[in-house]
Amino acid sequence: MKESHCDVLIIGAGPAGLMAGNALSRAGVNVRIIDKRPNKVMAGQADGISPRTIEMLQSYGMADRLLEEGVQVHMLAFYNPRRDGKGVERTSRITDVNAPTARWQFEIALHQGAIESIFLEAMTKHGLEVERPYFPTALEISQDEAVLKDPNSYPVKVGSNTVLQADRPEDTEIINAKFVIGGDGAHSWVRKQMDIKMEGERTQHVWGVVDLVPETDFPDVRHRTLIHSDAGSCMIIPREGDEVRLYIQLAEGLEQGAEGRLDRSKVGPEKVMAIAKEAVKPWKLEFPNPITWWTVYVIGQMVASRFSAHERVFIAGDACHTHSPKAGQGMNASLNDTHNLSWKIAHVLRGWADLDILRTYEFERKKFAHDLINFDKKLASMFSEKAMSEDNLNGVVPEEFQNLLKSMGGLTSGISIEYAPSLITDNTYQSFAPGLMIGQRVQPQIIIRVADCRAYEMQDLIVSDTKWKLLFFVGDPKQSKRAAVVKRLGEYMQGPASFLSKFSPKSNREAAFTMLIVSSTPKDDADYTDVHPGLLTHWSKAFTDDVSVDRKSGGHAYETYGVLKAAGAFAAVRPDGYVGYVGSLEGVVDGTVDKYFSRFMKEQP
Amino acid sequence: MKESHCDVLIIGAGPAGLMAGNALSRAGVNVRIIDKRPNKVMAGQADGISPRTIEMLQSYGMADRLLEEGVQVHMLAFYNPRRDGKGVERTSRITDVNAPTARWQFEIALHQGAIESIFLEAMTKHGLEVERPYFPTALEISQDEAVLKDPNSYPVKVGSNTVLQADRPEDTEIINAKFVIGGDGAHSWVRKQMDIKMEGERTQHVWGVVDLVPETDFPDVRHRTLIHSDAGSCMIIPREGDEVRLYIQLAEGLEQGAEGRLDRSKVGPEKVMAIAKEAVKPWKLEFPNPITWWTVYVIGQMVASRFSAHERVFIAGDACHTHSPKAGQGMNASLNDTHNLSWKIAHVLRGWADLDILRTYEFERKKFAHDLINFDKKLASMFSEKAMSEDNLNGVVPEEFQNLLKSMGGLTSGISIEYAPSLITDNTYQSFAPGLMIGQRVQPQIIIRVADCRAYEMQDLIVSDTKWKLLFFVGDPKQSKRAAVVKRLGEYMQGPASFLSKFSPKSNREAAFTMLIVSSTPKDDADYTDVHPGLLTHWSKAFTDDVSVDRKSGGHAYETYGVLKAAGAFAAVRPDGYVGYVGSLEGVVDGTVDKYFSRFMKEQP
Incomplete structure (x- = not known):
């Protein structure tokens, strides 16, 4: 063995x-x-x-x-039964992503x-x-x-x-x-x-999924589309090339055995295609091409x-x-x-x-x-039900369904995920940078690298390299008062007592940390040599808050993150990109930040 | 053999x-x-x-x-002698690229x-x-x-x-x-x-070039920098990593033999480094690292x-x-x-x-x-001369040197290159789209793909695939008048008499051409099914003039290209991305466009 x-x-x-x-x-x-x-x-x-x-x-x-x-899925279209009974009609199109700070809005x-x-x-x-x-x-x-x-x-x-x-x-x-x-x-x-x-429950919902290239004149086939029709509910998702995915909730096939396993002989892709074809009427939906992939399954929540x-x-x-x-x-x-x-x-x-x-x-x-799962329960039940109609006054109100999807945009986009305070997440001093929400990911913001005026997305500086990103918002070091603060920070960080020195092996002072400086000097005046070398370990790590040279992006970084230029702020971003700590620059040198890291980091020999 | x-x-x-x-x-x-x-x-x-x-x-x-x-080189810094004789000082920084429509401003x-x-x-x-x-x-x-x-x-x-x-x-x-x-x-x-x-002349200008990683506190070492100093002229160009390139004009080394060949024993990298070191004073410029590459040469224009x-x-x-x-x-x-x-x-x-x-x-x-070469002559002579000073009142005026570089931004960026009318470039009907300058490359513009609301850069649709890009600016086909025009265009293009059919092999009607439709319907209302299939050969080729879903780009495409929404326009972009023809939509169906292509395209059997 x-x-x-x-x-x-x-x-x-x-x-x-x-x-x-x-x-x-x-x-x-x-x-x-x-x-x-x-x-x-x-x-x-x-x-x-x-x-x-x-x-x-x-x-x-x-x-x-x-x-x-x-x-790329940009839009979400809703279809509901026409009042005249002749199939469905588009009731609205909304943006598929409803999270204003998302870097990619799709x-x-x-x-x-x-x-x-x-x-x-x-x-x-x-x-x-x-x-x-x-x-x-x-x-x-x-x-x-x-x-x-x-x-x-x-x-x-x-x-x-x-x-x-x-x-x-x-x-x-x-x-x-x-x-x-x-x-x-x-x-x-x-x-x-x-x-x-x-923990939780197996539902009674059986879903069928088919991937294929249809022949259709349905105008929203390249958007995510949610259809409530008299024939059943159907979701269309555009796929690579001309392919689309059809999701249909099926009524049958659930043979409730001990395992709640499906009876696959009763449900197949033909069923899914037949319902989809009915659901998009009066538009044409034909299937001249072979199925690429299909499945049926019962949902467990x-x-x-x-x-x-x-x-x-x-x-x-x-x-x-x-x-x-x-x-x-x-x-x-x-x-x-x-x-x-x-x-x-x-x-x-x-x-x-x-x-x-x-x-x-x-x-x-x-x-x-x-x-x-709580959201999924709401969504699944509203999507399964029929739309409100003369015969079904308690059916789903189209606007309510749309509003549910809109209101949960933060969750479904993943953008508003917030980790609660814990050993590694300390929200004591949020007010120094209310825009760097503790427990959330750092929101996108273009800043300008001082030495070469190249525009960088802040998120691209927060790479997943297992290092903590220490963000120093220092204000304008061309002003003598701020220059003194920067000097003090640099001398402290360089010194043997700093948390940087304490929690890093002697061989590499930045093994577990990357220091990034964000000043507020206008880029035309700024010099990377303005930042004390104790804080700036390489010219490439000095940034400033300004618009890009092409004026198409950037600016207002201090506003985005809620930092006062005259006070500055410090933030520690976890290696997964979520904000772990926010506080004052004073807290860097007075031991407050040291205390935070000491909760879980180990002093290095 | x-x-x-x-x-x-x-x-x-x-x-x-x-x-x-x-x-x-x-x-x-x-x-x-x-x-x-x-x-x-x-x-x-x-x-x-x-x-x-x-x-x-x-x-x-x-x-x-x-x-x-x-x-990326974003900025261009100018240094000139200080009046007190103690080395040079920065007199200005301007954008390195001076061509407002360039897609990349660096x-x-x-x-x-x-x-x-x-x-x-x-x-x-x-x-x-x-x-x-x-x-x-x-x-x-x-x-x-x-x-x-x-x-x-x-x-x-x-x-x-x-x-x-x-x-x-x-x-x-x-x-x-x-x-x-x-x-x-x-x-x-x-x-x-x-x-x-x-044809032209060999100059007396000897240039030395050295690539290396210097040790310096010169603040503009990551920008392109032009230095007129009493020690000589020097250009700094940032290179990969921490490397920089130093260009120096040398006074010696030109042994004017029959070939005008350099005497390489007289000029070497040490000379270049020594002059550069003098030229950036009062800043420090040391060379502790090995030279990566160097050369010296005489310029021929x-x-x-x-x-x-x-x-x-x-x-x-x-x-x-x-x-x-x-x-x-x-x-x-x-x-x-x-x-x-x-x-x-x-x-x-x-x-x-x-x-x-x-x-x-x-x-x-x-x-x-x-x-x-005409520009190069001006630039070379101004860069070689010393700056204006008490002893040299006829020297180069810093502002004039800067203005020369700015004014030639269209040429040096390559953006304003314009090919004159010829067999393949016909400027008869420029006024239908003054923003699609005949003989110039198509300027960047974000447009929205109708079927999926994805934002596309127009330049990315004009790929170098040896095909002509036929741009149809059709206005809003949701309006019945415009719909009729679109239908007529579709029927014509589909027909055997169209230039598409005439100059394409039977097997592939779009072998030498790609048709792209740019409508003006707001994206929320637009359907790709609005465009006649004779014009729209695939859903992916219908675009509209609107802002992107994230509102960060796009919009005003008709204004950018100078097209009237009520009239529309047609353009033929050469396979190299330069506009070959602009005209009316009427010209497509009445034989005007056919005449243009007939000048150089061969009818296919």
Whole structure:
């Protein structure tokens, strides 16, 4: 029997697992990823990428290909029955994204296989490949408190094999891991091993999905379209090329066995296509081309009772939450789960932070999962019901349905996700920068690099490189008063007592931190040499608040983030791009910021 | 002795040759490219990419890597002697690009090797590799008029060999080509074979160039900086990473032999560095790091008397024009030479157009070369002279030098290049769209794709795919009057008598043309189904004039191009992105446009 060691073992190479694999391998962590499927997903499955997920993928340098290959969904069209009974009519078109600060004001539709291959390509660059087919066969976690509390221990043992039922033990590998991430889907094997229960309920909703290239004169076939028709409800989502995806709620097929499994003989793509064809009348919808992909399934609206066992085995993605496809949230939630988790594991493995920070994973992501499912319940029930009519006065009022979607724009776009105060998120001094909302991601803002007047998106400076971004809003250092403050900050940060020096290894003062300066000097007057070298470690890190040279973007950064130019502000942005701390510049030198980092960071020898 | 045939043989794999190689291989032309250098350029040499060149490369899908790898030069700083004699001071900073309609308001600095490798990578995708080392040894062109007038003949014979002096004829290959492009540099072998003379003069200006990473507190080291100092004139250009390029005009080293060759023993990088160090005082400029690349050279300001022999052998790039490096034009002129030439050769080879269109290459590019050299003379003399001072009242006035650079912004950016009326450029009806300037490139404008409300840059629709772009500005087809016009246009274009049908092979009505519709219906009301299918061959080709969904761009397209919504307009954009024809929509159906294309396009069987 082979026995091996790795720091992190990821089980399952779906979106959650690949996200973790990419983030951890990029960070140089000793990580493996196994999957029982012999091949990657080729078509179909989850396909919606929300605006926040685009921002997040951009922070890994992965948005370009997504934006190039994906379909952009800008508008959402609503269709309801005509009063004369002759089919449906468009009642409104609204923007598909309703989150004013989103950097990308659209969703992307792209099949899961294409998204996974973006990750696989990135991972390969970092030297990580998915091992497949590879089956986990047993999972044991140490019950010894001392072992569990030692960040260098390997408390998890995973038996695994290249064939499902290994007759011969010599084919089995025992992998000893410091951490295990189960991204193995709605029927998660890892979850079962850890005896974690799903809480919530299986619904009675059966959904059918078909991807194909239709022949149609329906004018909104390239927008996301929600149709309430007398024939049933239908959602259209544009896909790559001329393809579209049709979602239909089906009335039949649910044979309520012990497992609530579908009777697939009763529901097939023909049913979906037949209902869709009726639903879009009086427009034509024909299907001369073959189906690319289809499925039917019952929706469960459930959240796992726990997201981890002893913060050594974690579950993520569908393994800890399932919901309907209508809001297009599945893959987004999965990707953001492990985006949240990965930097924390990297911090612990490097000895930068205490094991305690790992508790914030469940704390932060479970609340989000519950919010999502609450919304999903409302949406699913309103979408399933028929529209209000003469015969059905209690039916769905079109405006109410539209308003629900609009009002939940912050949640469905991912933009307003806010992590509550915790060990790593301190909202004591929000008022120094009310526009840098503590617990939320940093909103987009163009600032100008002083040395070369090049315009930069602030979000592009907050890359997912496992480092904290320390933002110093210093005002105008051409003014002598502000210059004195900058000098004092520089001398402090340079000194041996600063948190930068304390929590960084001697060999690299910026190992865990990147300092970025945002001044308010007009770019025509500004010089990068105005910033004290203790604060400015390279010319490329001095920025100022001004419009870009082409005048098309930028300006008002201090207003966006709510910083007073005469006072300045300091912010610590977590490595996942969420604001962890906001406070005064004074707090940098007087120990307040030091106290914040001391809660979870470990002093370096 | 081997003998072979190819449609186009390119001699020289510098910028001009690679541009042609990429454009022609992308177009599916049977093309070869040979170079006598055993390896590609690795560092240094030409490095400036102008705004128009970025636009042009974008039309080939090649700007992304350039924008990612290159340094952006946004500002131009001027330094002049202080009145107190203690070194220089900054007298002004202006925008580096002074061309308001440029899509990218900056220049890119990137070493020639990196730029060449972008081309090499693109060419490889199209199946073309540079054959190197490969020496042309003889070039013969048929004198038989009948042969020269037959587009299918191979009137050019090129002897070539993998070693310079072939002792054994069995190593020689005779390449029979329909066309030859000589992109073989300032000392062009092809030019000499064709007995083409360079006209103009060798100057007395000796320039030294050094690339290195300096240690400095000079605040404008990341901007393009022009320094007139008592120690001499110096230009600083920021380069990749922390590197900078120093250009210095040297007083010595010019031993005026028969060839005007430099005495390299008298001029070296130390001289350049010593002058630069003096020129930036009172700032510090030290050189603790090794030199990456350096050169010294004498400037020639010359243009070839002819750019082709019988429109069968062409010369391009440095082979037909040389000038000073100060305006950063060398590589830009070279790339745009063969961009201009390639589609014309492709048209002739496919039998779409007459051989006559090839004459427009010299007609268009020679005038540009002369304009460039006239500017270069002014610039070089002003930059060489000392600044005005107590002792030198006739010296250069700083404001005049700055104004010269500003006023020539259209030329140096490449944005205002205008090709005069010719066989392929007809300015009879400019007034239907004064903003689509005939002979100039189409200026940037965001328009909205009707079917999915996605914002598109008009320039991105005018891709360099050797097709003509037919722009139909139809107004609002939701209005019955405009709808009737659209229907009439659709029926005409669909019919057998239209120029589309006449100049396209039966198998592909859009082989040489792409029709793009720009309506003026507000996007919330617009449906792509409003456009007659005779005009709209795919949903993706209907656009409208409106702001983008995120309201950050777009709108006023009709104003930008000067089109009246009630009248509409038609434009034919040449495959290189330059406007060839503008006129009324009426002119489409009444034969006026047909007459324009009939001047040079050949009716297809």
